[in-house]
Amino acid sequence: MDFTEIDREDFRRLLGDIGSTFMPFGKFGPKDYPPKGIPIMDLPPEYLSWFKERGFPKGQLGELMLMVCEIKEVGMDSLFDPLRKVNGGRASTRKRKPKSDF
Numbered sequence: 001m002d003f004t005e006i007d008r009e010d011f012r013r014l015l016g017d018i019g020s021t022f023m024p025f026g027k028f029g030p031k032d033y034p035p036k037g038i039p040i041m042d043l044p045p046e047y048l049s050w051f052k053e054r055g056f057p058k059g060q061l062g063e064l065m066l067m068v069c070e071i072k073e074v075g076m077d078s079l080f081d082p083l084r085k086v087n088g089g090r091a092s093t094r095k096r097k098p099k100s101d102f
Helices: 008-019 045-054 059-073 077-086
Strands: none
Touching: 008 059, 008 077, 045 059, 059 077
16 A cells, blocks of 8 residues: 555554554563553654665565655654543553662
C-alpha cells in the first residue's frame, strides 16, 4: 500500500492497526518489555531504519513497521499522538536500572 495514495477510511484502519500492534520479538519485544513489548509506533527511528536496510518481517507486521518508518522519516511522528493519548502516553524504550538495596 502506498502511503500517499490511501483513502480516509483505509488510513483510519491503518492507524488503528498500528496503534494495536506491539513488537512481538527482539530487543523491544515482550521478553524485555513485558507483557506485550513496545508498540510499533514507539519504536526508535534507528531501529526501524535497521529493518529498512535489512528487510522488514514478512506479513502484516512488516507492512505496518514500514508504514511507521515512512511516517517517522517524513517528520510526522506526532500523527501517533492521539493513539498514544488513548493508550496512556508514549512507551519508554529506556531500560530501567535494577533497584539496588543500598
